[in-house]
Amino acid sequence: MNLSQIELLRILQETNFSLSQAADKMHIVQSAVSRQLQLFEAEVGSPLFERRGKKLIAMTPLGLRIMLEVDAINQAKNNIQTLAADFLDSNHGVLHIATTHTQAKYFLPKPIVCFRQKYPGVRIYMDEASPEQLINKLHTGKADIAICTEKVADDSYLAVKPCYEWHHAGIVPKNHPLAEGDISLERLAAFPILTYSFGFTGRSNIEAAFKNSASEFDIILSAADTDVIKTYVRLGLGVGIIAGMAYDKTLDADLVARDLSHLIPCSETKIAYLKNNYLPLYGQHFIEELVSAATEMCF
Amino acid sequence: MNLSQIELLRILQETNFSLSQAADKMHIVQSAVSRQLQLFEAEVGSPLFERRGKKLIAMTPLGLRIMLEVDAINQAKNNIQTLAADFLDSNHGVLHIATTHTQAKYFLPKPIVCFRQKYPGVRIYMDEASPEQLINKLHTGKADIAICTEKVADDSYLAVKPCYEWHHAGIVPKNHPLAEGDISLERLAAFPILTYSFGFTGRSNIEAAFKNSASEFDIILSAADTDVIKTYVRLGLGVGIIAGMAYDKTLDADLVARDLSHLIPCSETKIAYLKNNYLPLYGQHFIEELVSAATEMCF
DNA sequence: TAAGGTTACGGCGATCGTAACGATC
C-alpha cells in the first residue's frame, strides 16, 4: 500500500471509475494505473470494484467501506500540506468559499473586502450553489468553507458555527395593496407568492409558517436568486418573500419592503466546514471576520 | 510524502525520537531512517523536531500538530488492513482486550469462554492495567477494546457503550462486628477501610459517598486488585469495600459480604474503543457477548 | 570512546513509459 494508490482510489471515485481518465488526472499512463490498481487489490485480497468484462462499473461493499478510510488518509495528507504551507507563510494561499446567491451578494461583500485588506496575498474562489451542493463541495474538498442557512446542521462531519439571525421580508411594488396596512398570513396568502427555491435561504421556515396556519399559499415562482424574484415582483406577478438583508433601500427604492418577522420564524445563517479539515490561519480569521461583520449588521 | 515516512514519524514518537531505535523497529538501517526524515522535513519546509546538536529531543509545535494527522493516516491504514483481513476470513484474527483486574477476574471469564466457542480461531490477548493506562493503550493501538468503570467517558475520541451497573459490597471476616446489623456510613467509618486504588473500579463513587457525609473514613490500604484487598481483610486489617460481583459465595465463604448499595452510588462498567478504529466482526460480536452476559448476570 | 546521527556511493527493485494485444460498446 502506498499513497499514490490511495490517491488513485480517490480519483477513480471522481472519474466514475475510469482508469484512463484517472491516468490523465495523475499525469501518468493508463497502464501504470491499471497495474497499481491490480497490486492494491491483490494486497487487499479481494476486488474493490465491480467489473463488467474489463470495465469498472461500481465499487464492491468492501471497496465502499475502504473508501471511507481512503478519504480519511487523503484528508490528513492535505492537512499536512496545508499545515506546512500555513506555517511557512500564513499570509498567502487559497480560500474556496461556497455559498448561496443571497449570501454572496448581500452578506459577504463587506467581510470579504475587509478580509482582502488584511490578506491581499490570499486568492479567493467563490462558488455559488444550492445548500445541498455546498455540503457536497465541502466533502469533496472543492470548498473549504460553506455559508448558508439550510441543511448544514444535519451533517455530523461538519463543524457548524452560527453566524447571524435574520427574518424574511415581503416586497411589493409601491402601488400594491400590501404596501400598506398590517400584514397577516391570510392577507399574504391572497396574493401569488414569489420566493426562494425549495431548500434555499430559509424556504423551510416559510413552509413552516404557512403549514401552521389555515391559509394556503400559492408559490407561482421560485428561484435560487433574490434578484430574479425582485425582477418578477417588479413585473407585477405577485408578492416576493425574500431575506430581509436582500432588500436594498437605494437600489430597490421602487419596491416596498414589509417586515414579516411576526409571521415567519427567524432563520439563521451558518458557517460550515469539515471537522477533519485543517483551515489555514487566514481561513480561521475569515470566519471571525464573518462573525464580527454579522454582529455589526442589524436586520 | 509516502507511507513509510508517516510510519517513521509514528515510530519516532514511540521511541523517544531515537533514529537508531526507529531503524531497528522498521528493520532498516539507521542511515536510511535519517535520510527519510530529512526528506520529509525538507518537503514540509520546516523542522518537525527540536534538536540538541544532532540528537532529536522533542517535537516542534508544527511537528506536534502534524503528528495528529500522522496518527489519523496510520489509523486509516490499519483499518484498511483489518477490513481486508476481516472480509477474507472473519473467524480468524487477534483481539487485544485491556481491562482492570476486577473485570478480568470476575466479569470476563464467562463471556470470554462463550466467545472462544464461537471464534476458536481468534487469539485473545488480555492486558491488565489502570483505567488511565487502558485509555492510553487504545490510543496507541495496543488494545482494541477496553473494559472498565472509570475515566473512559471523558475522552471524545472514544466510543463508549454502557455494559452493566453494579454496586459495592463491604467484606469482613465472619466474627467481625459489621457482619451483622444495619450498615451506615458512620458505622463503616468507625473501622479501617481497605479498597481500590485511586482511579480504579468505582473508587470515585466511594469517595463521593463519604464526601457527602459527615463521617471521615480512613483508607489504610488500597490496591488495584480485589484479591489483595480480600487477603488483608482476612488478616483482620479492617473492612474491605469491593465490587459486588467480586464476592464469590464459595471461595469467599469465610468472609461476609454486606450490600452497600444504599450507601455508595451505583457504578457502571463500560466498554470503550476508538471511534476511528475499525473493529473486526468478531470484535463487534465480542462486545455484544459482553453486553448480553451482563444482562444475564444480576448483582 | 562508545553511541547516535550524517554524508557518500553503489546496487537493487519498484514503477513508469512504450508498445502490442484483448475486450467491449
Added chain:
DNA sequence: GATCGTTACGATCGCCGTAACCTTA
C-alpha cells in the same frame, strides 16, 4: 472500429545497505 483496459518489456529513479565520517555524553 474506437475506446478502454491488460500484458510484456526495457529504462529510470528512488530507496536501501555499506562504510566512512562527525558529534556529543
